[in-house]
Amino acid sequence: MSTNASYHHGNLPRTIISAALDAIAESGPSALSLRDLARQAGVSHAAPAHHFGDRAGLLTAVAVQGFGLLADALAEAQRQTGDFLEVGVAYVDFAVGHPAHFAVMFRPELYRADDPELIAAKARAGESLYRGAAPFAASESGADSQEAALAAWSLVHGFATLWLSGNLPAGLPADPGQAARGLASALFSGRG
Amino acid sequence: MSTNASYHHGNLPRTIISAALDAIAESGPSALSLRDLARQAGVSHAAPAHHFGDRAGLLTAVAVQGFGLLADALAEAQRQTGDFLEVGVAYVDFAVGHPAHFAVMFRPELYRADDPELIAAKARAGESLYRGAAPFAASESGADSQEAALAAWSLVHGFATLWLSGNLPAGLPADPGQAARGLASALFSGRG
DNA sequence: CGGAGAAACTTGACACTGACTAGATTACCC
DNA sequence: GGGTAATCTAGTCAGTGTCAAGTTTCTCCG
DSSP, X not given: OOOSOOSSOSOHHHHHHHHHHXXXXXXXXXXXXXXXXXXXXXXXXXXXXXXXXXXXXXXXXXXXXXXXXXXXXXXXXXXXXXXXXXXXXXXXXXXXXXXXXXXXXXXXXXXXXXXXXXXXXXXXXXXXXXXXXXXXXXXXXXXXXXXXXXHHHHHHHHHHHHHHTTOSOSOSOSSHHHHHHHHHHHHHTTOO | OOOSOOSSOSSHXXXXXXXXXXXXXXXXXXXXXXXXXXXXXXSOTTHHHHHHSXXXXXXXXXXXXXXXXXXXXXXXXXXXXXXXXXXXXXXHXXXXXXXXXXXXXXXXXXXXXXXXXHXXXXXXXXXXXXXXXXXXHHHOSSSOHHHXXXXXXHHHHHHHHHHHTTOSOSXXXXXXXXXXXXXXXXXXXXXX
16 A cells, blocks of 8 residues: 555555456457556566466466356345346346456466366356256256256356457347346246 | 469468468467468468458458358258257357357457458358347247347357357267257247 | 565566568569 | 569567566564
């Protein structure tokens, strides 16, 4: 928090990640420049590498944070509504609300996929997702429940991806969560 | 076709694109190096730029080709089966069969989205997709037909994306198209 | 209090990249 | 055959990630 220029920045990792999120949200992970982040933070060009090792290390930290936030968001939606449909909406809302995280999380080639923290955070998010889909899956008597959960995941993931990449046609509701709710309810109506 | 080393390569654009597809399929579009492609083709480092302008130009060509192939694949599935479900399966099959194209097509920040050829190819693919989803949309009396088509698109796109990025859990059918067929039929069974 | 050791950061260098310019070579066509 | 356009080469520039070594500051223990 010290604003005066000292040798030690004090909170470099957090600052770097925050700047990285802004940059990624604006131009994607590919265009991310560690040197640019360092400049923004007012430190030397090699400072980020000291904390994150390398580019992949920084993006690993972003992905870990992202999976953690996603797990929280899904669990919260599940707790509040108990409705599997709303868990799906929460998934889309997360993607739209945290575009930078989302842009990194599902591209393992960008980060260190074998990082222990990453694996843990990912597992936690997976659990939240599965727990959210469970009510629907249970109602799917006959059909494979895991298959139903996977279908729901594919639907919201696909919609979020297409939305974020700007590939959806115009004329949709301004709020993507609302649009997703419409899609999902149209698809799942009268079942369960 | 001349194999002897002449000043003119003869078919550089095709060769470059082909090498680019291999490289993208292996390490993603971000890791693509124009200089490396030039080396593989046995030409100088600046030769690719002459044909494609720059990196974005090359990826634009890849995207155009990709949307063309997708349009063909969807139209073919629609023609042969007339089943909207099989059009969705064809979408997944295309993604898995042309991972490099697919990895570029839906990331407009990588290429020149305002390129006329690109816009045309994309429109053609969109039409094929919409035509494929039409039977299903029509059966959705009451529900917005465009909404139904969008839901179907989201489902297959999400599944393909998750599959390609290696984010799906183990235990699925080895053939992604088959897995997608299962998902979609489970979701759409008894409707229409 | 003070000094050792660890942590945070800087400086400098290297190999690599995409992009640009100017020039050399070749194909094409009247 | 000669002129013109297309193709490709060669050289250069600014920018990047990564590494190694040095400097500054913090922390904590005696």
